[in-house]
Amino acid sequence: MGKAMLRTMSRTELRKRRDLLWQVALPDACGFQVFNRRFPKCESYGGHMRSARSLIARRTMLSAGALAPLALLGYSPAGSQLAGDPRPFVLVHGAWHGGWCWKKLTPLLTGAGRRVSTPTLTGLGERSHLLTPEVDLDMHILDVAAVLEYEDLSNVVLVGHSYGGMVISGVADVAGSRIAHLVYLDAFLPENGKALSDYAPLPPTREDGWRVPPPSGAEGFGVTEEEDIAWVQSRLGDQPLRTLTQPVVSAAAARIPSTFIQCSEAPFFAEAGERARARGFRYYALPSAGHDAMITQPRELAAILLEV
Secondary structure (H helix, E strand, O other): OOHHHHHHOOHHHHHHHHHHHHHHHHHHHHOOEOOOOEOOOOOOOOOOOOOHHHHHHHHHHHHHHHHHHHHHHOOOOOOOHHHOOOOOEEEEOOOOOOHHHHOOOHHHHHOOOOOEEOOOOOOOHHHHHHOOOOOOHHHHHHHHHHHHHHOOOOOEEEEEEOOHHHHHHHHHHHHHHHEEEEEEEOOOOOOOOOOHHHOOOOOOOOOOOOEEOOOOOHHHHOOOOHHHHHHHHOOOOOEEOHHHHOOOOOHHHHHOOEEEEEOOOOHHHHHHHHHHHHOOOEEEEOOOOOOOHHHHOHHHHHHHHOOO
């Protein structure tokens, strides 16, 4: 029931639904008692801050409860997931990249009617000014989990490219209830308790011992067009070492339907693809795309993602 139905309701019926909204649904969702208007005391986060996992889980439940009043009114805001929109995509870039790398792919997905978010992880891309030795895998996991939470995203298709496979596996453990499907795009597929460094040799750091520069130019990521090479090369940035050495907690990822898309012959991605197939993942191959398929073959990649 949408706006047209609201217009045809009598004032009495609207008043009844409004009263139900305030007396039943909103109090339950927001945590107060309607008859005496007693609100819960504010929690002190002083030296007793709850873990990020608990905060996200609580906000997820409250978000779900807060949507209930709209359903009681029979109203679904335009563009909301209540209106039956397709599952949104959240695209997580790999090491040395940023949200910028999805520029060619995003309009192909939005053009098909899908909502798309392309967060940039802390210390990279337009957030490179936040690069510090303390940036680790956990911080990148919470970067993405926060997007799901504050954008009120659910039923998400979460795509991780390369190192992004480490990130999305961790997000599944923090915010799994918001995720419908995981997609590993030529990505690391970590086992619980392992780090990226358990699967691939680490490139050398700079003299400071914690900044890891790109191991190659854009060509090393499979980019071949001259214009694309210049564009990518100007945007690649240093990766903080701790993101590559911190183990991931990813037990929940095994419970979420998943897809693996192999685009290169790098041994660690080929090995990940074999494990994905053994675990019953959907499996696709874009062998001529090279590692950065979202740049070299965005149309072919979009076609696969829209099948997921």
